[in-house]
């Protein structure tokens with residue numbers, strides 16, 4: 565039986581780039597292996613996406629020197645309930661997020677036609693967000709991104725200012741037209757593969773793209789936004805970890821999470 569009623573053929577996979585060092589979070593193990601509520605952040609992220617009924621394969625992209633350790637870690641934390649049937653593959657990552665995602669894409673099984681890319685650093689994404697992104701791709705959008713309005717006013721600055729120098733402002737984009745984007749970002753598999761192949765194919769092609777949708781935009785393929793979720797925030801700096809611990813404690817107390 566297909567994993568989603570909208571698809572007669574393909575299945576949905578999630579690639580989880582987890583090969584970053586977590587420099588901005590500070591010293592310690594690679595960020596994905598840092599504990600959140602006593603459990604590695606990566607385990608939370610895998611559970612979060614595998615909870616989605618539509619997801620049948622998860623590819624974890626591990627730090628290149630820790631792929632075997634990550635495999636062991638995931639075996640020690642089996643997926644609960646019906647998520648237990650999800651196929652979880654581990655591959656070694658690359659030097660950049662973009663390279664790591666490309667390595668994850670190479671490990672997808674042949675029958676996958678919808679791919680979500682989800683940061684291990686967003687361990688608390690609600691299952692509803694994962695399902696909404698996958699459903700929008702299944703409904704025909706080639707690239708779907710969860711996003712939230714921006715709370716701060718954003719300034720653009722001139723490039724090339726040395727660190728420590730005052731940064732000259734060039735303009736103030738209209739805030740109502742800005743969105744902060746999250747993951748999982750969802751794609752038609754062929755579109756995402758083409759975007760990554762183009763980025764890897766020529767020097768400078770993928771430069772400056774900080775997310776996968778940015779690479780797809782460079783192909784001229786339309787990208788659409790769906791509502792993101794405040795709890796899908798990225799654990800980047802130490803204060804984010806404090807917030808993540810608080811959200812997790814609340815879920816455990818109120819939802820039996």
Ligand SMILES: Nc1ccn([C@@H]2O[C@H](COP(=O)(O)OP(=O)(O)OP(=O)(O)O)[C@@H](O)[C@H]2O)c(=O)n1
Pocket residue numbers: 580581582583584585586587588589595596625657658659660661662664665682683684685686798799800
């Ligand atoms: N070479 C890399 C770099 C990043 N990532 C992953 O991409 C996601 C988003 O990256 P980020 O939050 O920037 O993580 P880090 O690169 O670890 O953070 P930092 O820049 O502070 O070192 C994370 O899940 C991270 O593990 C990856 O798979 N491979």
Ligand SMILES: C[C@](O)(CO)[C@H](O)COP(=O)(O)O
Pocket residue numbers: 661683744745746747774775776798800
């Ligand atoms: C993909 C992303 O999470 C979307 O907001 C973000 O661009 C990743 O940036 P990072 O600097 O690699 O954390």
